[in-house]
Amino acid sequence: MHHILARITFKPEAASQGLAIMTELAARSREEKDCVSYVLFQQADAPHVFQTVEEWSDKAAADAHMVTPHVGAAVAAAGPLFGAPPEILAYTRLA
Numbered sequence: 001m002h003h004i005l006a007r008i009t010f011k012p013e014a015a016s017q018g019l020a021i022m023t024e025l026a027a028r029s030r031e032e033k034d035c036v037s038y039v040l041f042q043q044a045d046a047p048h049v050f051q052t053v054e055e056w057s058d059k060a061a062a063d064a065h066m067v068t069p070h071v072g073a074a075v076a077a078a079g080p081l082f083g084a085p086p087e088i089l090a091y092t093r094l095a
Contacts, residue, residue, distance in 0.1 A: 004054040014081040015048040028070040034061030
């Protein structure tokens with residue numbers, strides 16, 4: 001399995017737009033055949049900050065996900081609303 005944690009920060013005034021973009025992205029990503037799990041979180045004390053916790057069948061599946069049309073559409077919609085560059089990191093599960 002391949003695990004991705006992505007932290008997406010929108011401008012504070014774009015929190016509701018960010019929520020719509022991220023919710024759609026999560027729903028579409030869960031439909032991908034090699035997506036094992038895709039969970040979206042919103043930071044409680046900073047509603048413009050989102051975290052995804054993703055599990056893919058392997059690295060190739062995660063890489064393929066990044067070039068899907070729905071990821072491209074989400075990045076295009078979100079780009080002008082970002083408050084910081086996205087942090088997308090791969091992890092190995094230990095326990």
